[in-house]
Amino acid sequence: MREGLKVKVMSKQPLGGPIVVSMGNRSIAIAKDVANQILVKEVL
Amino acid sequence: MSCHTQEAHIHTKSGQLKILLMGNPNVGKSVVFSKLTGMDVIASNYTGTAVTFTKGNIKFQGNEGVLIDVPGTYSLEATSLAEEVAVNMLQNENADVIICVLDATNLERNLNFALQLQQYNTPIVFALNLTDVAARQGIKIDIDKLSKELGAPVVPTVAIRNIGLRDILKEAWKLSEEKSIEYNGVPDNQDERWQRVGRIIENVQQVEHRHPTFLEKLGDALMTPLAGIPAAILVLILSLGVVVGGGKAIRSLLLLPILNGYYVPFITNLVSGFVSDGLIYNVLVGEYGMLIKGIEWPFALILPYVFLFYIVLSFLEDSGYLPRLAVLVDGVLQRIGIQGGNIVPMIMGYGCAVPAILGTRAATTLKERIIVASVVSLAVPCVAQTGAFIALLGDRSVFVLLLVYFISLLGIFIGGMVLNKMLPGKTDPILLEIPNLLMPDRQSYIKKILIRTKHFMVEAEIPMLLGVGFAALVAETGALNVVGTYIEPIIEGWLGLPREATIGLILGIIRRELAVLPLLELDLTTLQLLVASVVALFYLPCLSVLGVLIKEFKVSTALIIGGSTFVAAFLLGGFINQVGSLIASLL
Numbered sequence: 001m002r003e004g005l006k007v008k009v010m011s012k013q014p015l016g017g018p019i020v021v022s023m024g025n026r027s028i029a030i031a032k033d034v035a036n037q038i039l040v041k042e043v044l
Numbered sequence: 045m046s047c048h049t050q051e052a053h054i055h056t057k058s059g060q061l062k063i064l065l066m067g068n069p070n071v072g073k074s075v076v077f078s079k080l081t082g083m084d085v086i087a088s089n090y091t092g093t094a095v096t097f098t099k100g101n102i103k104f105q106g107n108e109g110v111l112i113d114v115p116g117t118y119s120l121e122a123t124s125l126a127e128e129v130a131v132n133m134l135q136n137e138n139a140d141v142i143i144c145v146l147d148a149t150n151l152e153r154n155l156n157f158a159l160q161l162q163q164y165n166t167p168i169v170f171a172l173n174l175t176d177v178a179a180r181q182g183i184k185i186d187i188d189k190l191s192k193e194l195g196a197p198v199v200p201t202v203a204i205r206n207i208g209l210r211d212i213l214k215e216a217w218k219l220s221e222e223k224s225i226e227y228n229g230v231p232d233n234q235d236e237r238w239q240r241v242g243r244i245i246e247n248v249q250q251v252e253h254r255h256p257t258f259l260e261k262l263g264d265a266l267m268t269p270l271a272g273i274p275a276a277i278l279v280l281i282l283s284l285g286v287v288v289g290g291g292k293a294i295r296s297l298l299l300l301p302i303l304n305g306y307y308v309p310f311i312t313n314l315v316s317g318f319v320s321d322g323l324i325y326n327v328l329v330g331e332y333g334m335l336i337k338g339i340e341w342p343f344a345l346i347l348p349y350v351f352l353f354y355i356v357l358s359f360l361e362d363s364g365y366l367p368r369l370a371v372l373v374d375g376v377l378q379r380i381g382i383q384g385g386n387i388v389p390m391i392m393g394y395g396c397a398v399p400a401i402l403g404t405r406a407a408t409t410l411k412e413r414i415i416v417a418s419v420v421s422l423a424v425p426c427v428a429q430t431g432a433f434i435a436l437l438g439d440r441s442v443f444v445l446l447l448v449y450f451i452s453l454l455g456i457f458i459g460g461m462v463l464n465k466m467l468p469g470k471t472d473p474i475l476l477e478i479p480n481l482l483m484p485d486r487q488s489y490i491k492k493i494l495i496r497t498k499h500f501m502v503e504a505e506i507p508m509l510l511g512v513g514f515a516a517l518v519a520e521t522g523a524l525n526v527v528g529t530y531i532e533p534i535i536e537g538w539l540g541l542p543r544e545a546t547i548g549l550i551l552g553i554i555r556r557e558l559a560v561l562p563l564l565e566l567d568l569t570t571l572q573l574l575v576a577s578v579v580a581l582f583y584l585p586c587l588s589v590l591g592v593l594i595k596e597f598k599v600s601t602a603l604i605i606g607g608s609t610f611v612a613a614f615l616l617g618g619f620i621n622q623v624g625s626l627i628a629s630l631l
């Protein structure tokens with residue numbers, strides 16, 4: 001992850017499953033607990 | 045799984061170049077490796093196919109070298125066993141050159157790894173792979189500029205079609221003349237490194253905006269619960285239809301008629317021309333005749349299912365579907381102490397437990413590895429055993445067949461939950477890259493199915509022939525009756541099975557399907573079929589699985605897993621028999 005990368009939430013799962021985030025050109029599944037600790041700020 | 049994987053220090057002959065093949069997971073390293081060495085390596089469209097390293101010999105213009113396929117890693121920080129192997133090799137192998145494979149569709153993350161690799165001062169050739177897919181996605185990369193930025197040669201490749209591979213070797217030999225190299229401006233810390241990656245990307249890469257293709261839209265939809273869960277159920281039904289339905293059709297329409305119509309009469313006639321009735325005749329072509337059952341069981345009963353299973357599994361692997369399934373099942377698998385990514389070795393276990401247990405190396409904690417290895421050994425029937433179950437139950441009781449698989453699922457969950465409570469340690473949260481969804485490359489797909497089927501037949505045929513021969517001897521010499529007397533209270537009393545069922549339990553030590561196949565020759569009631577199948581399902585993992593458990597974990601861990609499955613088999617089998625008999629007597 002670096003400053004200026006475009007991020008988008010692709011899907012969320014029930015039962016405490018992960019969220020899938022697309023970053024740049026790839027999608028990554030991230031556990032909810034980990035995703036909770038990620039802060040995204042808008043950069044212009 | 046393959047016999048050429050090893051873990052010792054790698055020696056090269058004098059004059060031989062030692063080359064490490066490195067890169068992020070799922071960038072096509074295994075394909076580059078098998079194309080350059082001509083060796084068969086199984087590659088898949090998900091991360092962590094190669095969890096141990098593999099080496100092979102290469103030749104280029106009369107020069108010789110050893111190429112070492114290092115497990116793919118995202119960083120060089122050793123957070124999993126695969127990463128530890130990679131870092132270890134980088135530090136201790138004193139390689140002459142590194143070939144670093146970069147994924148052109150995901151250059152940014154790959155460059156982060158490339159810059160880390162440059163800290164080790166070994167000359168590097170970069171292979172920019174998947175340039176065809178990148179072009180389709182509208183990604184343009186300026187090779188010359190990238191090469192200048194990295195201070196190293198960059199070769200564009202499409203490994204699967206052999207494009208650019210000779211050029212990599214040419215550059216590798218050219219670079220090997222410099223024994224050590226100092227790369228300029230390699231950042232020391234992560235923040236600086238990402239900033240540098242960002243600058244390089246801005247300078248070398250251009251992305252054209254275009255509309256998503258059908259496969260991209262499908263790939264995204266398969267990760268959402270709304271479309272993904274019904275699709276997963278559909279995939280399961282289709283897979284079962286192909287393997288179970290297709291296998292039954294091939295067996296009954298093609299293989300059994302050939303076997304019973306031509307082969308059996310032929311071989312029986314042939315043998316009776318040389319040998320008269322008696323022990324040897326019976327061992328060869330009698331009830332458990334080596335030349336009859338030793339051919340019928342592996343070829344007519346098991347092979348169709350093995351072949352079709354690998355058609356389905358290889359498709360799911362190469363298309364990139366399995367990581368999407370991992371996302372969907374993560375929430376459920378967490379309940380048994382493992383994260384979603386472990387669905388991959390578990391599904392492989394339905395083929396064979398040996399690669400499944402090796403595949404657990406991609407798991408980041410020992411706890412998860414032991415849980416997956418244990419439940420696969422305990423309750424996941426391998427494809428050969430599935431074939432045997434279908435042969436035994438398909439015609440006699442489909443209800444019992446379904447019940448056996450339901451009990452298997454229950455075994456996985458209860459076993460997993462118990463282990464999750466018992467074992468110390470933690471489960472790491474899921475962090476899994478989702479590859480592009482794509483149609484598998486036809487050539488490598490077919491090759492993969494053939495390698496796996498061949499591997500299975502070589503592994504299975506000799507133990508099965510020996511097992512059948514042993515069974516024939518035991519049955520024909522009356523030794524079975526002697527053994528049967530000793531274990532009568534367990535087999536006949538507790539499990540309610542005929543004495544002849546003992547033979548399955550003896551042979552089941554060698555291979556899992558051999559615990560089931562001898563039951564085909566017995567006339568069992570529905571309850572006996574269920575009891576015998578459940579015992580066979582949970583019974584000992586086969587000899588090769590015990591071997592791999594010992595190799596991967598401690599001897600004590602392997603013995604505990606083997607012992608527990610053994611006890612579980614008899615407890616549960618007996619319990620079902622006692623309850624079933626009680627209900628039957630009440631009705």
